[in-house]
Amino acid sequence: MEPLIHLQGIRKSYSLGGAPLEVLRGIDLQVQRGEFIAVMGPSGSGKSTLLNIIGCLDRPTEGLYLLEGMDVGSRTDEELAEIRNRKMGFVFQSFNLLPRMSALKNVELPLLYSGVSAGERKERAYAMLERVGLAHRAGHNPSELSGGEQQRVAIARALINRPVIILADEPTGNLDSRSGIDIMETFKALHREGTTIVLVTHERVVADYAERMITLKDGVCTDGCY
Amino acid sequence: MDVIEVAAVSWDSLRCNKLRSFLTMLGVIIGVAAVILLVSIGEGARRYIRKELGGLGTNILIVVPGKTAKEGGMHMGASSVRKLVYDDAVLIKRRSIHVQYAVPVIVGTSRVKQAGNVRDTYIVGVTEEYFPARNLSIELGRAINSNDVEARRRVCVLGRTVKRDLFGDANPLGAPVKLGDARYRVVGVMQRKGVTLGYDLDDVVFIPTTSARELFDTDALLNITVKARSEQVLEAAKRDIRRILMRRHAGREDFTIMSQDEMLDVMGKVLNIMTAVLAGIASISLVVGGIGIMNIMLVSVRERTREIGIRKAVGAKNRDILLQFLAESTVLSITGGLGGIVLGGVTAMLIPLFVDFLPTEIAWWSVLLAFLFSAMVGVFFGVYPARKAALYDPIVALRYE
Numbered sequence: 258m259e260p261l262i263h264l265q266g267i268r269k270s271y272s273l274g275g276a277p278l279e280v281l282r283g284i285d286l287q288v289q290r291g292e293f294i295a296v297m298g299p300s301g302s303g304k305s306t307l308l309n310i311i312g313c314l315d316r317p318t319e320g321l322y323l324l325e326g327m328d329v330g331s332r333t334d335e336e337l338a339e340i341r342n343r344k345m346g347f348v349f350q351s352f353n354l355l356p357r358m359s360a361l362k363n364v365e366l367p368l369l370y371s372g373v374s375a376g377e378r379k380e381r382a383y384a385m386l387e388r389v390g391l392a393h394r395a396g397h398n399p400s401e402l403s404g405g406e407q408q409r410v411a412i413a414r415a416l417i418n419r420p421v422i423i424l425a426d427e428p429t430g431n432l433d434s435r436s437g438i439d440i441m442e443t444f445k446a447l448h449r450e451g452t453t454i455v456l457v458t459h460e461r462v463v464a465d466y467a468e469r470m471i472t473l474k475d476g477v478c479t480d481g482c483y
Numbered sequence: 484m485d486v487i488e489v490a491a492v493s494w495d496s497l498r499c500n501k502l503r504s505f506l507t508m509l510g511v512i513i514g515v516a517a518v519i520l521l522v523s524i525g526e527g528a529r530r531y532i533r534k535e536l537g538g539l540g541t542n543i544l545i546v547v548p549g550k551t552a553k554e555g556g557m558h559m560g561a562s563s564v565r566k567l568v569y570d571d572a573v574l575i576k577r578r579s580i581h582v583q584y585a586v587p588v589i590v591g592t593s594r595v596k597q598a599g600n601v602r603d604t605y606i607v608g609v610t611e612e613y614f615p616a617r618n619l620s621i622e623l624g625r626a627i628n629s630n631d632v633e634a635r636r637r638v639c640v641l642g643r644t645v646k647r648d649l650f651g652d653a654n655p656l657g658a659p660v661k662l663g664d665a666r667y668r669v670v671g672v673m674q675r676k677g678v679t680l681g682y683d684l685d686d687v688v689f690i691p692t693t694s695a696r697e698l699f700d701t702d703a704l705l706n707i708t709v710k711a712r713s714e715q716v717l718e719a720a721k722r723d724i725r726r727i728l729m730r731r732h733a734g735r736e737d738f739t740i741m742s743q744d745e746m747l748d749v750m751g752k753v754l755n756i757m758t759a760v761l762a763g764i765a766s767i768s769l770v771v772g773g774i775g776i777m778n779i780m781l782v783s784v785r786e787r788t789r790e791i792g793i794r795k796a797v798g799a800k801n802r803d804i805l806l807q808f809l810a811e812s813t814v815l816s817i818t819g820g821l822g823g824i825v826l827g828g829v830t831a832m833l834i835p836l837f838v839d840f841l842p843t844e845i846a847w848w849s850v851l852l853a854f855l856f857s858a859m860v861g862v863f864f865g866v867y868p869a870r871k872a873a874l875y876d877p878i879v880a881l882r883y884e
Binding site: 309312314315334335338339341342343347349353354355357358366367369370371375414418 | 488492495496499789790792793794795796797798799800801802803877878881
């Protein structure tokens, strides 16, 4: 079966003041539908860069990226924005909610950019908040929510447009251990329902929730890639 | 995203920064209000002058010495200019069938004395024809008549203000007054007329033009005031006057004939320039307001770098971000423009109530112009910040602290 994501020889380098810095040095990776993968590695190993490339926020300097068999490398910025909108769901360490908008509005945001009508947006966002157990907090701004609640709003936002994959970058990094466990249980539940998840972490406990683990070191995959 | 969504999003974010949005708008509000207000003052002046010139009387031609360029018409005192004299007026009347009246006018200033009361005022030397030509009426006694002019009688007709100052409520008819050192006798008092073309017809003393010639020891006329028989022959009368005077002046056209329309034209041109200058100055404040918008939008874009990153991460295209910020600056300037219209309009209407020498008239073109200009300013000064926002790299924007 065709993999959801097929990475082959992915390289990424930044030129910081002349000397190019190679962050990724040839990554080969396949992600199947329904997989729950944890990406581990020390800081600076290129985990987040890899996640950004998978999420089409960033482009590889070199290499082949097929998403559902489609070559992503040849797409324009506008097309990448559309891919992010329809196929990707991001969950960040620092939640990245818009501070002056209610939880509901935040969850609606991706739908705003896919041309869904205001009424339907509200309905679907509300349903999604219900699913993460925050319907009663829909009218609150992020500053009025706890860290765990904010991250669940972010997960609701990531799920709202029925993405093919959830990309989470240290989703428990800013949370106390209790909320962290909550969030990971949420991911686990999503995985059971068939959602594909790629999660970056440097915590073993978090990675243990995943069914497959890959390890990066100095921009190469040392374990778990195939 | 459609237009309504974009506008709603930008309206939301402007509401979150009420004070800042208001202060930014204030620049545009003041600019638009200034354009509307200053143009309304210019238009008010135009209406005022039109009314004033209308008081001149119909079918009037004013002949003044000196040939200026087509515009203007003031005698600059060039030595080669021959002055206009009494006989010029007499000939114009005699030789042109289109001319009803031709009045040689001499104007000077003098001290007027009557039993200890003194007033310095204009002395206007005229003939009997001046009063019907200018539609002036007598309230008391009689006007200057042809006998007065022919016999160079020392009689005078007082304007209302002069009469009040010299005689109070007393009857001045027959009373002696001194104009300079000469003794004159009051034969009449004018009816109230008011200010025409900057000089107050109530604050003058009329005497026969022939007497004025002696009083001021000059035969140079200020002008010859001509009234044509009808509007249809106004141009014909003008041609006649030119022909008659050129023959007398050795073929040189060293005089200028102005009709009321031409004076209106000249005044209109001056006022156009004035209005344009005022509008121009006001527009500068609009541009400054626009720069204020650009400044605040740049700050706003910088502050919301992370927001831009988040929006891009969930699928906003460059175009969506561009439109969002462009809409914000446009909403700012359009709201400011509407506020400015209200402020400028109300001020323009209130000014004449408090400052009675400053008539205003709101020009609808200036309202439209100021509004469109403010909207354009919003778009123009919004493009740069909005482009900057749209072109942010999502990764960099998301990491921005």
